[in-house]
Amino acid sequence: MTRVLSRIQHFLHLEASAGIILMFTTIAALIISNSVFSGFYSVFLNTPITVAIGSLEISKALVLWINDGLMAIFFFLVGLEIKREVLAGELSSFDKAILPVLAAIGGMAGPALVFAWFNWGSPETISGWAIPAATDIAFALGILALLGSRVPVSLKVFLLAIAIIDDLGAILIIAIFYSADLSVNALTLSMLGFAVAVGLNRMGVRKFAPYIIIGIFMWVCVLKSGVHATLAGVLIALTIPLKEGDGEESMVHRAEHGLHPWVAFLILPLFAFANAGVSLAGLSFAQLLQPLPLGIAAGLFVGKQVGVFGITWLAINTKIARLPENVGWRHVYGVACLTGVGFTMSLFIGSLAFSSPEVMNEVRLGVLSGSILSGLLGFIALYATTSPQKVVAEPA
Secondary structure, eight states, X not given: OHHHHHHHHHHHHHHHHHHHHHHHHHHHHHHHHTSTTHHHHHHHHTOEEEEEETTEEEEEEHHHIIIIIIHHHHHHHHHHHHHHHXXXXXXXXXXXXXXXXXXXXXXXXXXXXXXXXXXXTOTTTGGGTTGGGOOOHHHHHHHHHHTGGGSOHHHHHHHHHHHHHHHHHHHHHHHHHSOOSOOHHHHHHHHHXXXXXXXXXXXXXXXXXXXXXXXXXXXXXXXXXXXXXXHHHHHHHTTSOOSOBTTBOOHHHHHHHHHHHHIIIIIHHHHHHHHOOOOXXXXXXXHXXXXXXHHHHHIIIIXXXXXXXXXXXXXXXXXXXXXXXXXXXXXXXXXXXXXXXXXXXXXXXXXXXXXXHHHHHHHHHHHHHHHHHHHHHHHHHHXXXXXXXXXXXXXX
């Protein structure tokens, strides 16, 4: 049990630090995209990069290599976290999982419905319904970290569980609703690669090299299939052995520990820098009230609060679940607000839903405004209703 708690605390500390770094890179992107360097920013992101092996050629702008390539590593890490939590963590039993599962479902349905309310009569924007359904775990935990001992560890674990289930929901949404015309041959090859990786798992192979080679093969196949390439990262993650070897940590834990710093302090900041740059030139209040940015902002700010808090209240009062230890309704409301910090996943889904630079500018406006409002309200709500907890020193 102590070992599990130590891993959770390490994870929370890392994610909180990542959230702070994300804040700085987001601000940097906003400043640069609205300065005399905005032209260089655009040229940098659109720099073409080509990788060719024989007749196989992949040519993309730098921003797409970040979104399709580096983010596949992020989704690989998400897949590892989902597998660990479902098989041996906070989601491994009905009693542990039911409340965050229900809260996450409410937190995805509420924003989607709010977005649809504003965009129902707009066929060109309704495809963005999933943008406000996502939660940025790094940003949310980063804000919680600023509160220090004011919030119990059980609340951070509750938020973590909601965000992980939310990520799983986002993965399913991307696979089902944001895939282009499918290439059956490429998809079949990727599934064959997945079957080989499952076979390696069954045979007890505990070396990373075979899984990495198969993962790269699957990424290329999924990229060519029309399904978003990042999903290859999730699939290969599910095949990594969780069972511990003789006297050593499992491959899942070793992969998580090895990848977390790279994802937290390089990949996600790069993604934020590449996707958060929104031009504020000529911005008017009327633009913020357009259906797309307003639907996203309202979905994150209102939909998340109503969905997460409402479903949690219903589950507790119908005795389906119970609140985590040392967690009260003021904590639940603060967390409901913080789940409205969508940022990374919201921007990612936005880039899948829309390709027009003008429309993506509206997406960024909605995501940034909704996330900032949610983060501020969540911080204020928790700060105003809690007090620092006393830390009892352990006997020497």
